[in-house]
Amino acid sequence: xxxxxxxxxxxxxxxxxxxxxxxxxxxxxxxxxxxxxxxxxxxxxxxxxxxxxxxxxxxxxxxxxxxxxxxxxxxxxxxxxxxxxxxxxxxxxxxxxxxxxxxxxxxxxxxxxxxxxxxxxxxxxxxxxxxxxxxxxxxxxxxxxxxxxxxx
Numbered sequence: 001x002x003x004x005x006x007x008x009x010x011x012x013x014x015x016x017x018x019x020x021x022x023x024x025x026x027x028x029x030x031x032x033x034x035x036x037x038x039x040x041x042x043x044x045x046x047x048x049x050x051x052x053x054x055x056x057x058x059x060x061x062x063x064x065x066x067x068x069x070x071x072x073x074x075x076x077x078x079x080x081x082x083x084x085x086x087x088x089x090x091x092x093x094x095x096x097x098x099x100x101x102x103x104x105x106x107x108x109x110x111x112x113x114x115x116x117x118x119x120x121x122x123x124x125x126x127x128x129x130x131x132x133x134x135x136x137x138x139x140x141x142x143x144x145x146x147x148x149x150x151x152x
Contacts, residue, residue: 032110042104050100054115105131
């Protein structure tokens with residue numbers, strides 16, 4: 001039998017782990033739960049105004065199953081209750097958040113995670129993988145057009 005003892009490094013914000021301090025430091029720079037992150041997609045380094053705009057925009061209430069569902073009432077089977085979203089300062093949509101983040105999927109995800117909107121079954125749906133793919137396709141198409149115009 002072979003035994004090894006290794007040091008494991010954890011992200012201060014999300015708990016992800018790595019086996020080298022360098023790799024976890026690199027992750028922490030861009031972690032979507034880091035309030036001082038540097039975006040790896042759009043290079044944004046200050047989401048503070050956007051985060052302040054969306055913090056405390058909702059509260060969560062638990063409602064017993066026998067009540068009628070509403071558009072913002074999401075069932076949580078494990079708890080046996082429905083979670084009811086109460087928008088305290090006006091309803092928020094994913095389009096609102098995307099407009100404030102310049103359409104950057106990573107910054108949009110960071111806002112959702114840091115404001116807590118994604119912690120409960122949320123009425124706001126966001127497919128990060130799909131948004132990221134579309135964003136990079138648009139960036140690459142723009143670069144190809146620019147490159148083609150330089151060649152001509």
